[in-house]
Amino acid sequence: MRSAEGARSSRADQADQRRAELLDAARRVVLERGLASTRVADIAKATNVSGGLIHYHFATKDDLITAMLRATSETEVRRLREIIAGPGTAVQRLDRVLRYYIPSSRSDQSWILWLDAWALGVREPHVREILLELEGGWIEILAEVISEGVQKGEFFCDDPMGAAERLDGMLDGLVVRYTLHSGAMSRKRLLEHARIAATHEVGIPRSAFPA
Amino acid sequence: MRSAEGARSSRADQADQRRAELLDAARRVVLERGLASTRVADIAKATNVSGGLIHYHFATKDDLITAMLRATSETEVRRLREIIAGPGTAVQRLDRVLRYYIPSSRSDQSWILWLDAWALGVREPHVREILLELEGGWIEILAEVISEGVQKGEFFCDDPMGAAERLDGMLDGLVVRYTLHSGAMSRKRLLEHARIAATHEVGIPRSAFPA
DNA sequence: CCACACTGGTTGGTTGACCAGTCAACCGTC
DNA sequence: GACGGTTGACTGGTCAACCAACCAGTGTGG
Numbered sequence: 001m002r003s004a005e006g007a008r009s010s011r012a013d014q015a016d017q018r019r020a021e022l023l024d025a026a027r028r029v030v031l032e033r034g035l036a037s038t039r040v041a042d043i044a045k046a047t048n049v050s051g052g053l054i055h056y057h058f059a060t061k062d063d064l065i066t067a068m069l070r071a072t073s074e075t076e077v078r079r080l081r082e083i084i085a086g087p088g089t090a091v092q093r094l095d096r097v098l099r100y101y102i103p104s105s106r107s108d109q110s111w112i113l114w115l116d117a118w119a120l121g122v123r124e125p126h127v128r129e130i131l132l133e134l135e136g137g138w139i140e141i142l143a144e145v146i147s148e149g150v151q152k153g154e155f156f157c158d159d160p161m162g163a164a165e166r167l168d169g170m171l172d173g174l175v176v177r178y179t180l181h182s183g184a185m186s187r188k189r190l191l192e193h194a195r196i197a198a199t200h201e202v203g204i205p206r207s208a209f210p211a
Numbered sequence: 212m213r214s215a216e217g218a219r220s221s222r223a224d225q226a227d228q229r230r231a232e233l234l235d236a237a238r239r240v241v242l243e244r245g246l247a248s249t250r251v252a253d254i255a256k257a258t259n260v261s262g263g264l265i266h267y268h269f270a271t272k273d274d275l276i277t278a279m280l281r282a283t284s285e286t287e288v289r290r291l292r293e294i295i296a297g298p299g300t301a302v303q304r305l306d307r308v309l310r311y312y313i314p315s316s317r318s319d320q321s322w323i324l325w326l327d328a329w330a331l332g333v334r335e336p337h338v339r340e341i342l343l344e345l346e347g348g349w350i351e352i353l354a355e356v357i358s359e360g361v362q363k364g365e366f367f368c369d370d371p372m373g374a375a376e377r378l379d380g381m382l383d384g385l386v387v388r389y390t391l392h393s394g395a396m397s398r399k400r401l402l403e404h405a406r407i408a409a410t411h412e413v414g415i416p417r418s419a420f421p422a
Numbered sequence: 423c424c425a426c427a428c429t430g431g432t433t434g435g436t437t438g439a440c441c442a443g444t445c446a447a448c449c450g451t452c
Numbered sequence: 453g454a455c456g457g458t459t460g461a462c463t464g465g466t467c468a469a470c471c472a473a474c475c476a477g478t479g480t481g482g
Binding site: 034035036037112115116118119120121122123128131132135136162165166168169170171172173174176177179180181184185193196197200201 | 245246247248323326327329330331332333334339342343346373376377379380381382383384385387388390391392395396404407408411412
Binding site for chain 2: 466467468469470471
């Protein structure tokens, strides 16, 4: 008999839960120590688990890292989709996407993971594929929001896909700068850049965005 | 008596030459194998030199890598300065900068070095400092070209520094995409993006740039 | 202008630390 | 009692850094 709640359920569920726990620990450890100096043992310690168990659930270290990146990427795109599914005008929805893009505070270092992943992706096709999907998700969603704005007559843009690529690229580049040299650019200035570039791309006045 | 040319000169010169040779080999090896899997022995082999010699000229591996990044960064900024020192209208000079930014072919993988450096810079303040100088150089030069164009009446832009930051950011982001997934964006499209964004920023028509 | 001691560059072998992945044994649950 | 999950010691291999010894120029005093 299962204990009241389905929390302690079948073994398959237990294994899934452990897998998820390991992926989560892997993400935290990699964020903290960097991919290059993350050891399997570190992830084991962060989970209070033996080193051998890691290799029971994931054949190799690469498997673990790749699975962690894929899981993180998928979560990110899912949240992004939720964000644009909400209500509001096209400008409001676009602004929400821009704000979601930018780390919410200096201590939010989630982008570090993608810096590591870019470097890794150069050599590892599997990682590159994950990154391509993640970037594709961002661009697609930006293009959707812009296209909808154009249809509603809020925006003016004859190439939403191109505009989305340019916006996404600029945000990538600026967020790297913000993450690496937080002193060189404030979050406020970064958001202002994003909004100005957006006004250029969708043909609306700066005043259409919040101050 | 020195042998005719100053080629084989004093010991200090010999040491400088060897240092430069090692830095160059380090750059080539890191580009080929990636920072993470570059061994001191690899650089030694690429120079036909013993492993010990590396540690004679550079106390630690980190020293070597850092010096290599600094040298590469300085060379890049120097070349960029030469490029804008040349003749031409502001549009021509700006276009030259944009074209210099973008890898000239699929086989030009020089950006891989900076992807690795970004990831490394997260943990290593010395590396971060080099990156800050490099990015600062790019932005400064872009801002200069834009400002001159405004003075000459060619451009219209009330915040050249902001425009330069946005352009630089966009190019960083798009070049990463181009470098990582060369299939996802052609060089032609990348250059087109750069020119379109530039027209937005400096208030000129697309036709001002070459097709 | 010639020894000779000295310095700087170079070698190759060694060392000690570290780490991914393996394995045999153990435990709790169905 | 069988099997999925877990342990932790162990192995084979890798690597940065160190070191002792060597050699080629260089400068100095005779």
